[in-house]
Amino acid sequence: MTDKENATSLATNEDLVETIRKLSPERDLLMVMMLITNAPIINVQFGHDHGESVLETVAARVAGLRHTLLAARISPVLFCVIAEDVSNPTRFLKTVQEVVADINSSGRFRFIIEASIGAVVTDHRTINEPVDWIARLNLAVLKSTRTGNAEIADDKVAESEVVRQRLSRLSPGAAVPEGMYWVFQPINAAETGAVVGYETLCRWDVPGLGEVSPDIFIQIAEDLNLVQLIDFWTIAAVERLYPELVRLGGQMITVNVSAQTLGNDHEFFSAVDRILPRIRDAHFSLVFELTETSIIKNQIDLNASLNSLRKRGAKIAIDDFGTGQTSLSIISSLPTDFVKLDGSLLQAERPDLSRGLLELGMKFASLVGAKVIVEKVETEVDLGLAREVGADFVQGWLFGKPIEIDGRGTKTRGAAGAHTVNKPVSAPPKVGQSEESG
Numbered sequence: 160m161t162d163k164e165n166a167t168s169l170a171t172n173e174d175l176v177e178t179i180r181k182l183s184p185e186r187d188l189l190m191v192m193m194l195i196t197n198a199p200i201i202n203v204q205f206g207h208d209h210g211e212s213v214l215e216t217v218a219a220r221v222a223g224l225r226h227t228l229l230a231a232r233i234s235p236v237l238f239c240v241i242a243e244d245v246s247n248p249t250r251f252l253k254t255v256q257e258v259v260a261d262i263n264s265s266g267r268f269r270f271i272i273e274a275s276i277g278a279v280v281t282d283h284r285t286i287n288e289p290v291d292w293i294a295r296l297n298l299a300v301l302k303s304t305r306t307g308n309a310e311i312a313d314d315k316v317a318e319s320e321v322v323r324q325r326l327s328r329l330s331p332g333a334a335v336p337e338g339m340y341w342v343f344q345p346i347n348a349a350e351t352g353a354v355v356g357y358e359t360l361c362r363w364d365v366p367g368l369g370e371v372s373p374d375i376f377i378q379i380a381e382d383l384n385l386v387q388l389i390d391f392w393t394i395a396a397v398e399r400l401y402p403e404l405v406r407l408g409g410q411m412i413t414v415n416v417s418a419q420t421l422g423n424d425h426e427f428f429s430a431v432d433r434i435l436p437r438i439r440d441a442h443f444s445l446v447f448e449l450t451e452t453s454i455i456k457n458q459i460d461l462n463a464s465l466n467s468l469r470k471r472g473a474k475i476a477i478d479d480f481g482t483g484q485t486s487l488s489i490i491s492s493l494p495t496d497f498v499k500l501d502g503s504l505l506q507a508e509r510p511d512l513s514r515g516l517l518e519l520g521m522k523f524a525s526l527v528g529a530k531v532i533v534e535k536v537e538t539e540v541d542l543g544l545a546r547e548v549g550a551d552f553v554q555g556w557l558f559g560k561p562i563e564i565d566g567r568g569t570k571t572r573g574a575a576g577a578h579t580v581n582k583p584v585s586a587p588p589k590v591g592q593s594e595e596s597g
Contacts, residue, residue: 168222170231175239178229179281179289182241188228188281189242191255192296193221196304197273198236205270213262213272220258226251239296245280252278252309275303279312305382315375322363322371323379329388338364341396342561343404346413346532349542349550352558356411357404358448359397360561361389387420387427394430397445401438403564411444413476418449421464428467435472446497448478465494476532481520491527498524502535502555505544517548 170178182188195217202210214235221230221238228241242251259274277299281292298320299312310316325336343357365371380386393414401412420427431445438445447468465475476497477490481504500520507513517533524531533545536555545553 169218169238170229172231172233175229175231175233175241176289176293178241179292182228183281183287183289183292184283186283187245188292189245189248189251189278190239190281190292190296191242191252191276191278192233192237192239192300193217193255193258194238194275194300194304195236195259195272196275197271201270201272209268213268216262216267217258217272220262221255224254224258248278248280248311252276252311256309275300276309277301277303277312278309318368318371319375319379321368322365322376323383325365326376326380326383326385329385331388333388335392336363337366339392340364340563341393341400342563343400343412344554344561345559346409346411346552346554347558349533349545349553354407354409354558355552356409356413356444356446357407357562358413358554359393359415361393361415381417381419384419386417390414390416390420391427391430394427394434398430398434398437400564401434401441401443405441405443409443411446411474412438413446413448415448415478418461421449421468422460431468431471431473439472444474445472446474446476448476448499449493462493469494469496477529479534480523481516487523491523495524495527495529497532497552498527498529499532499534499554500550502533505533505535505541510540510544514544514548517544517550521548521550 179188179190195214198210198214201213218232218238221232221240224230224240226243228243229239230241231239233239240255244251255276256274259272262268263271277296279292279295279299281287295312295317298317299310301320302310302312302316329336340362342360342362344360345354346356346358347353348355361373361377363371363373363376365376377386377389380389393416397412397414404412416427435445447465449465469475474496475494476499477493477495478499479501480490480498481501498520500517504516504520505513507516521531530551531549532552532554533541533550534554536542536545536553536557538557541555542553542557
């Protein structure tokens with residue numbers, strides 16, 4: 160049978176929907192979707208005859224896959240397969256990936272075929288319609304297009320894609336998205352436990368999704384070059400709420416900032432110029448924590464931005480020190496007032512190893528002339544280790560969870576269940592941590 164004849168044996172989109180409708184209430188289904196992403200480029204560069212030949216070849220290979228319940232062609236460039244067995248999605252994904260890999264390795268075409276591949280495992284216990292499962296498949300394919308890897312659409316992938324779509328609609332000067340708010344994690348003196356300041360943390364209760372981890376939406380914002388909007392909104396929140404933090408006591412407010420923002424956002428620096436004099440007049444310090452999620456492409460520009468902040472009267476903290484995401488040579492070249500030792504250093508297999516790692520961090524901070532904040536201090540043992548190595552400050556749930564305030568000292572969101580500012584509230588994890596404890 161020719162490729163063209165094999166290709167015509169594929170089911171239609173209507174067949175796919177009907178199969179999902181019939182089988183998904185009775186059993187779980189493993190569905191894999193494949194999009195030939197460079198088909199339009201092939202058509203333009205090599206002609207439509209080559210493009211058609213590619214698609215017929217792919218369609219024939221898809222039709223010939225074994226251990227399938229259904230193989231369908233949804234559009235000229237989009238294919239979907241339902242596997243007989245759901246027990247090993249990774250293995251079946253590899254089988255589908257080999258469709259394109261084998262064609263490319265055969266040398267049949269003088270160009271490489273590119274494909275995005277996504278999968279989903281349905282759950283017969285849910286009441287989802289076929290369109291819901293296909294929508295999840297689409298999200299997995301979209302993610303695959305970005306990552307270059309085959310992706311399985313779990314709840315996290317679906318959540319991430321919804322967040323990405325909502326952030327993608329934002330433009331410079333956009334208002335804060337519905338449900339985004341800020342909480343403040345206490346920072347405490349290591350020896351006395353007294354509150355010395357607060358870290359400003361962004362949260363997002365996305366309508367229709369609920370609380371989304373900052374690990375997700377901050378990273379997506381950076382991918383989309385939109386993180387400067389969040390940094391600007393955070394400064395605006397601090398400007399609005401810092402009088403209440405001053406009333407509570409302490410000496411500083413810290414704000415996470417991306418290297419992307421420091422590199423090119425004049426509006427951010429204008430906001431800093433506006434708020435800094437008032438914070439200094441209140442005998443507070445404004446500290447910017449440099450996150451390590453951004454790729455530092457221009458070291459000279461970054462140093463210039465950090466020095467500019469310092470000249471304005473702000474201070475600089477290096478966040479998540481010890482995670483290995485940034486080289487010591489880069490960190491040592493940055494103007495630094497605080498080094499925040501990552502909480503993972505407290506979680507080493509042996510207490511003596513944790514102590515040794517903390518001591519290394521302390522030594523580095525001493526060399527660059529910075530004070531030390533130990534993050535994720537959750538137990539008395541953690542606090543004891545921080546004290547033993549001589550840490551200046553600690554941060555973590557041992558001293559309290561993040562507090563949520565507005566200008567009246569009440570809960571920021573919603574009218575029901577308002578509470579005083581001193582009442583801690585639960586919050587999703589901070590970027591780069593499994594628990595929000597510093």
